[in-house]
Amino acid sequence: MIVIVFAHAFEGHHIDALFEWLPAPIRFIIHNGQWAVGLFFVISGFVIMHNLADREIDTSISWRFLARRSIRLDPPYWFAICLTVTFAWLSYKFVPGKEPPNFTLGQFLAHFFYAQIILGYEHIDPAYWTLCYEFQFYISIVLLLLISR
Secondary structure, eight states: OHHHHHHHHHHTTSSHHHHHHSOHHHHHHHHTTHHHHHHHHHHHHHHHHHHHTTSOOOHHHHHHHHHHHHHHHHHHHHHHHHHHHHHHHHHHHHSTTOOOOOOOHHHHHHHHTTOHHHHTOOOSSGGGHHHHHHHHHHHHHHHHHHHHO
16 A cells, blocks of 8 residues: 555655666656556455455345444544545645635535535545545445345
């Protein structure tokens, strides 16, 4: 996952000076770090299907599966959203000429339920698209397994 962090830092031009000093293989990995997101989705899909393959999928197992995913993802995601909003406001207050953040309550709530893309809200942070798709993927897998069995 650190590769993804560095890839985002590279894309945002936050590590330009450091990037020039890194060895070529490290620069190559960071420059192509966006592929790690796709790899993560593939591994995640495999692990999910492997864990559910031997079970008879019913609504009880489906709800427990989604609840476990929520318990694992929600607290750090919600904390990150609050931290992002807090830092946006702090930077507005202390950085001269910085525009005020224009987050809406709807946008904030949509993020809390991984629904910002479906509801047409802009991401509070561009990196949040991955969790939005990840949770929607979990719901889709559960629905497909319920339908197929």
